[in-house]
Amino acid sequence: MTDRVPVLKIGDILLVSIQVDLEDQMVMDLQDDLSNRIVDTNAKGVIIDISALEIVDSFVGRMLATNASISRVLGAETIVVGMRPAVAMTLVELGLSLQGVRTALNLERGLKLLRRLSAGRA
Amino acid sequence: MKDYGAALASADTVSVANSSDVVSARQMVRTLAQRSGMSLVHQTKLVTAASELGRNMLVYGGGGVVRAATITDAGRSGIYVAFEDQGPGIGDLDLALTDGWTSGSGMGLGLSGAKRLVDDFDIDTGPGGTTVRIVKWGR
Ligand SMILES: Nc1ncnc2c1ncn2[C@@H]1O[C@H](COP(=O)(O)OP(=O)(O)OP(=O)(O)O)[C@@H](O)[C@H]1O
Ligand SMILES: [Mg+2]
Numbered sequence: 590m591t592d593r594v595p596v597l598k599i600g601d602i603l604l605v606s607i608q609v610d611l612e613d614q615m616v617m618d619l620q621d622d623l624s625n626r627i628v629d630t631n632a633k634g635v636i637i638d639i640s641a642l643e644i645v646d647s648f649v650g651r652m653l654a655t656n657a658s659i660s661r662v663l664g665a666e667t668i669v670v671g672m673r674p675a676v677a678m679t680l681v682e683l684g685l686s687l688q689g690v691r692t693a694l695n696l697e698r699g700l701k702l703l704r705r706l707s708a709g710r711a
Numbered sequence: 712m713k714d715y716g717a718a719l720a721s722a723d724t725v726s727v728a729n730s731s732d733v734v735s736a737r738q739m740v741r742t743l744a745q746r747s748g749m750s751l752v753h754q755t756k757l758v759t760a761a762s763e764l765g766r767n768m769l770v771y772g773g774g775g776v777v778r779a780a781t782i783t784d785a786g787r788s789g790i791y792v793a794f795e796d797q798g799p800g801i802g803d804l805d806l807a808l809t810d811g812w813t814s815g816s817g818m819g820l821g822l823s824g825a826k827r828l829v830d831d832f833d834i835d836t837g838p839g840g841t842t843v844r845i846v847k848w849g850r
Contacts, residue, residue, distance in 0.1 A: 591731070610738065613730040613766065643741070644755055646762040647820045675755040683759060683824035684810055 594619045596626050602703065603627065603665075606638040616652045623656055627663045634703040635660050638696055640671025650685040657690045666691065666706050670699035712833040712844060715782050715791045722778040722793075729774075733765040736777040744790050747781050749849040756828040757790060757847040763821035764794045764843050770815070772796025772841055782846065789830070789848035797840040804836060 591614045597604045603626055605619065623635060637653065639645065645653070653669055660667045670693045680687065693699035723743065725736040740761040744754040761777070768775045775796030782791045801807045808826065813819035826832040831846035 610734050612734050644737070644759045644762060646759050646766075647818050647824065648762075648766065651818055673755075675752045678752055679755045679759050679828065682756065682827050683763075684820045684827070685818075685824075 591615050591618070593622065596622050598626070598630050598632070601631070601633045602700075603630065603632045603635045604638070605636070606641070608641050610643070611649060613648055616649055620652050620656055620659075624659050624663065627660055627665050632665050633707050635665055635667040636696065636699050636703065637667060637669045638671050638699075639669060639676075640673065640695070642673070642676065645672070645676050645680055645685075647683065647685060650680060650683075650687060653690050654687055661689075666703060668693050668699040668702055670694070670696050712831045712846065713784070715780075715844070715846065718780040718782045718791050719778050719793060722780040725777045727765055727769050727774050727777055730766075730769065732774075733762065733769055736765045737762045739777070740779050740790065740792055743779050743781060744847070744849075747788055747790060747849050749790070749847070753847055753850055757792075757845075760825035760828040760845060760847075761792055763825040764792075764845070767821050768794045768796045768798075768841070768843075771801075772798030775840070787848050789846050791844070791846050793842060793844045795840065795842045800838050800841055801834070801836040804834060 591612055657667045668691045693702050723739050725739050737758050741758045744757055777794050779792040782789050806812050808823050810823045811819040829845040829847045833844045835842045
């Protein structure tokens with residue numbers, strides 16, 4: 590069995606901090622876990638911290654995009670934070686647009702953005 | 712693409728039979744790239760390309776072998792990586808290299824994107840299998 594990426598609940602936010610080089614199975618499990626946890630916890634926001642990720646390929650990119658859409662349908666905004674500059678440059682050249690994925694420079698800004706978004710919705 | 716086959720005599724090798732082997736293969740490529748002093752952006756592009764090609768090899772080629780070596784040419788050094796599988800081959804290579812075309816449920820970006828991310832890119836494919844060779848020059 591492969592490891593799972595932990596999903597932490599902090600108030601009405603779910604925080605995922607990816608700390609290991611992801612196997613495809615872990616990526617798929619994370620997508621399932623996140624959807625389930627959003628529903629179970631009634632979370633209003635999800636933050637995915639990818640600052641430790643050395644690469645984001647099409648598989649991880651697709652998970653980030655899919656998760657953004659799913660969470661929106663479930664009433665939560667997802668913010669991807671901490672993308673390394675080299676990763677961002679590579680994603681563009683790979684051809685991944687990450688449409689619909691909100692990003693922020695770091696965790697602090699991501700939290701601010703979430704607060705602003707939920708204030709706008711209330 | 713030039714023939715770098717001789718470099719593979721001293722290559723590092725990872726056999727890919729499952730998705731954790733794809734992780735090992737890209738770690739092997741990253742380690743070589745780091746040791747060669749390649750810039751972080753170039754390393755990231757190379758390792759991302761290796762991840763795409765390693766996954767394709769597993770998903771469509773039924774697994775295979777990844778070999779990587781440091782090469783030098785005209786005073787510059789680079790990393791050469793070969794992905795070899797004994798799968799069914801790619802039926803229509805032009806189509807497969809088109810952005811967005813997938814025979815499965817992917818995004819159809821792996822092959823075309825990997826090609827953009829490296830300096831040299833070469834595919835041999837047929838009913839006996841597929842070999843993709845890439846080179847990323849250092850800087
Ligand atoms: N090693 C291989 N053996 C056989 N067919 C392959 C191989 N690699 C790629 N292909 C074929 O080429 C197509 C395009 O590959 P590509 O990596 O661009 O897209 P994908 O794997 O379908 O999606 P993505 O990589 O974006 O998740 C694949 O759908 C598959 O049909
Ligand atoms: Mg692919």
